[in-house]
Amino acid sequence: xxxxxxxxxxxxxxxxxxxxxxxxxxxxxxxxxxxxxxxxxxxxxxxxxxxxxxxxxxxxxxxxxxxxxxxxxxxxxxxxxxxxxxxxxxxxxxxxxxxxxx
Amino acid sequence: xxxxxxxxxxxxxxxxxxxxxxxxxxxxxxxxxxxxxxxxxxxxxxxxxxxxxxxxxxxxxxxxxxxxxxxxxxxxxxxxxxxxxxxxxxxxxxxxxxxxxxxxxxxxxxxxxxxxxxxxxxxxxxxxxxxxxxxxxxxxxxxxxxxxxxxxxxxxxxxxxxxxxxxxxxxxxxxxxxxxxxxxxxxxxxxxxxxxx
Numbered sequence: 001x002x003x004x005x006x007x008x009x010x011x012x013x014x015x016x017x018x019x020x021x022x023x024x025x026x027x028x029x030x031x032x033x034x035x036x037x038x039x040x041x042x043x044x045x046x047x048x049x050x051x052x053x054x055x056x057x058x059x060x061x062x063x064x065x066x067x068x069x070x071x072x073x074x075x076x077x078x079x080x081x082x083x084x085x086x087x088x089x090x091x092x093x094x095x096x097x098x099x100x101x102x
Numbered sequence: 103x104x105x106x107x108x109x110x111x112x113x114x115x116x117x118x119x120x121x122x123x124x125x126x127x128x129x130x131x132x133x134x135x136x137x138x139x140x141x142x143x144x145x146x147x148x149x150x151x152x153x154x155x156x157x158x159x160x161x162x163x164x165x166x167x168x169x170x171x172x173x174x175x176x177x178x179x180x181x182x183x184x185x186x187x188x189x190x191x192x193x194x195x196x197x198x199x200x201x202x203x204x205x206x207x208x209x210x211x212x213x214x215x216x217x218x219x220x221x222x223x224x225x226x227x228x229x230x231x232x233x234x235x236x237x238x239x240x241x242x243x244x245x246x247x248x249x250x251x252x253x254x255x256x257x258x259x260x261x262x263x264x265x266x267x268x269x270x271x272x273x274x275x276x277x278x279x280x281x282x283x284x285x286x287x288x289x290x291x292x293x294x295x296x297x298x299x
Binding site for chain 1: 107108111112114115117118121122124125126128
């Protein structure tokens with residue numbers, strides 16, 4: 001199970017930006033598009049691409065709302081995203097522990 | 103190959119750690135530092151104005167001065183909250199709104215009732231007005247401090263203890279001492295909160 005999860009997340013999180021998005025959402029649970037753009041210093045297009053991929057993999061959920069008639073995109077981590085990210089963290093720790101020092 | 107894998111794992115952990123630490127700081131920072139500074143200056147300016155009106159024997163203006171000063175203080179507070187809300191996560195925003203409604207609305211109601219009592223009830227001398235208001239405000243800081251920030255909790259404890267001591271021992275100098283205590287205390291709290299950010 002863990003190996004499968006880690007492989008899947010490893011593939012998705014090869015990009016530092018996606019790793020950053022998931023890390024922020026692990027703490028914030030839900031945040032808006034502009035907040036992520038500001039924190040990760042990404043362009044609109046770039047961030048959209050990363051978010052779409054994470055949504056496609058069901059790690060996050062995107063929803064649009066209107067605040068004072070202006071559209072706002074909210075990004076929320078899913079239960080699966082949270083669980084798999086924790087498993088991914090375990091895998092990273094194992095990699096570091098398992099490899100013997102020279 | 104193994105070293106590469108380990109190197110990548112280390113880099114990813116470092117990135118996750120940075121992001122999580124920064125997000126946690128952001129989650130706990132609500133613009134409270136600037137708000138504390140605004141209300142600290144309000145206390146000091148309020149007392150300075152009150153003294154000037156007293157020296158000019160314009161006693162009716164003392165209360166009006168405090169009320170007039172409250173308007174820009176509230177306006178600036180709302181401005182700070184609005185500015186912060188633009189970049190805040192929805193989770194933090196709802197937490198702060200809940201905290202505000204939970205603590206400050208009932209406390210503001212209590213302050214209003216105490217002010218009315220002091221003005222209406224002849225048995226209640228109006229020099230107890232300032233200690234009453236500040237005890238309620240300190241209670242608010244204590245509650246918020248327990249929930250969010252140790253600096254606010256310390257301000258609440260100092261404010262509460264200071265108000266009790268001044269009321270029991272130095273009631274004649276209450277306005278001066280408590281304005282200084284809350285003015286300087288809030289500015290220091292604000293600076294600490296801003297530095298911790």
